Amino acid sequence: MNIDEFYLLRCIQLAKNGLGTTAPNPMVGAVLVQNGKIIGEGYTSAYGGPHAEVNAIESVSKTSLLPSATLYVTLEPCSHFGKTPPCADVIIKHKIPKVVIGIQDPHDKVAGKGIKKLTEAGIEVHVGVLKKNCEEHHQRFLTYQTKNRPYIILKWAESADGYLAPDTSKRHLRPEPYWITNAYSRQLVHQWRSQEQAILVGTNTVIKDNPSLTARDWKGKSPIRIILDRQLRLKPHQRIFKPDAPTIVVHDIQNTPLGFNGIDYEALDFNNDPIPQLCTMMHRRQITSVIVEGGAKTLQSFIDNNLWDEARIFKNDVVFKTGLKAPVRLGKVISKVQVLNDTLTILKND
Numbered sequence: 047m048n049i050d051e052f053y054l055l056r057c058i059q060l061a062k063n064g065l066g067t068t069a070p071n072p073m074v075g076a077v078l079v080q081n082g083k084i085i086g087e088g089y090t091s092a093y094g095g096p097h098a099e100v101n102a103i104e105s106v107s108k109t110s111l112l113p114s115a116t117l118y119v120t121l122e123p124c125s126h127f128g129k130t131p132p133c134a135d136v137i138i139k140h141k142i143p144k145v146v147i148g149i150q151d152p153h154d155k156v157a158g159k160g161i162k163k164l165t166e167a168g169i170e171v172h173v174g175v176l177k178k179n180c181e182e183h184h185q186r187f188l189t190y191q192t193k194n195r196p197y198i199i200l201k202w203a204e205s206a207d208g209y210l211a212p213d214t215s216k217r218h219l220r221p222e223p224y225w226i227t228n229a230y231s232r233q234l235v236h237q238w239r240s241q242e243q244a245i246l247v248g249t250n251t252v253i254k255d256n257p258s259l260t261a262r263d264w265k266g267k268s269p270i271r272i273i274l275d276r277q278l279r280l281k282p283h284q285r286i287f288k289p290d291a292p293t294i295v296v297h298d299i300q301n302t303p304l305g306f307n308g309i310d311y312e313a314l315d316f317n318n319d320p321i322p323q324l325c326t327m328m329h330r331r332q333i334t335s336v337i338v339e340g341g342a343k344t345l346q347s348f349i350d351n352n353l354w355d356e357a358r359i360f361k362n363d364v365v366f367k368t369g370l371k372a373p374v375r376l377g378k379v380i381s382k383v384q385v386l387n388d389t390l391t392i393l394k395n396d
């Protein structure tokens with residue numbers, strides 16, 4: 047690893063602090079180096095706040111060092127007025143002579159214009175350092191910008207013999223989840239929920255489990271709940287209608303909702319496959335990432351449409367023998383870790 051790559055790695059590390067708070071903005075990291083020393087660091091503030099470059103510049107105590115410093119940043123500095131003024135202008139104003147960038151920003155308002163602005167101001171610009179790592183780090187934002195849909199994470203828990211749930215006879219009478227995984231894995235799931243903008247489940251999951259779908263066992267925000275309810279079968283007592291997180295109910299265009307207080311409704315044409323329509327709807331609502339938590343039919347529908355990016359699958363040692371079969375897995379295994387007696391496998395769709 048060379049020195050530029052080393053500083054870009056530090057930028058990525060810093061940028062992770064923005065996970066779950068910057069969306070739909072990307073979580074960028076920036077470092078300022080002068081004479082071989084880091085003199086400033088920053089990452090994107092919560093949505094609407096200053097960008098990483100500005101936070102890095104503002105963290106420098108001796109601003110007289112800036113005209114001899116190099117700025118390292120994971121993503122091309124912006125060149126447009128959004129909620130904040132363009133970072134490219136701030137860099138130029140502070141007379142920073144060199145900028146090293148991980149990747150170009152595909153956002154149509156930027157897309158090379160930030161780099162052009164810097165170059166035209168006489169700044170030495172390098173692009174493409176630690177490109178693969180920066181692409182991986184910005185996967186939610188890049189997927190949203192280039193595929194016009196959110197980054198899609200499929201998540202489920204299955205028994206040792208590949209079932210999502212046992213037969214009804216083995217379940218409680220009251221609707222509640224049949225827990226396969228242990229408490230630590232469940233807390234990890236709450237952390238994951240706090241990192242994504244939305245969570246999506248099918249109708250039967252709400253009927254059988256009465257889930258909350260919140261991040262209540264972790265600090266941070268609960269995601270927006272997106273619930274499939276084609277025929278509007280769900281009842282007001284269900285936990286997904288509580289005001290602890292926003293909820294969007296997706297129903298068929300032919301059914302008119304009575305409208306529960308504070309609930310957002312979206313009509314889709316279920317005569318056509320709803321999954322691509324869901325992706326378009328989420329894109330329109332500026333949802334850059336979603337975790338799909340079941341059930342089997344909903345997960346399989348995303349897999350069959352090849353509309354998924356990552357799968358996080360827990361497998362426990364419990365054996366059901368019969369029940370609801372887990373989705374058929376695809377993709378490449380990128381990691382396998384143990385959470386006590388649960389094996390967590392992470393796959394990527396390549």
Ligand SMILES: NC(=O)C1=CN([C@@H]2O[C@H](COP(=O)(O)OP(=O)(O)OC[C@H]3O[C@@H](n4cnc5c(N)ncnc54)[C@H](OP(=O)(O)O)[C@@H]3O)[C@@H](O)[C@H]2O)C=CC1
Nearest residue numbers: 202203210211248249250251254276340341342343344347
């Ligand atoms: N172990 C685990 O990780 C998890 C287990 N579960 C378990 O899974 C079970 C529920 O799974 P499952 O029965 O498969 O149901 P789902 O929760 O996937 O809901 C399926 C229903 O949602 C609607 N729907 C979903 N996808 C589509 C589509 N592509 N097109 C049209 N409609 C769609 C349909 O509603 P409609 O019929 O009204 O048209 C369909 O019947 C429960 O027993 C639950 O406990 C659930 C989540 C996670």
Ligand SMILES: Nc1c(N[C@@H]2O[C@H](COP(=O)(O)O)[C@@H](O)[C@H]2O)[nH]c(=O)[nH]c1=O
Nearest residue numbers: 203224225226227255257258259260339
């Ligand atoms: N059974 C099962 C899971 N089930 C998922 O969790 C949902 C319940 O969420 P909540 O009500 O917020 O706790 C449930 O409806 C289903 O989507 N998840 C897991 O990590 N492990 C498990 O064994």
Ligand SMILES: [Zn+2]
Nearest residue numbers: 097123124133
């Ligand atoms: Zn910016």
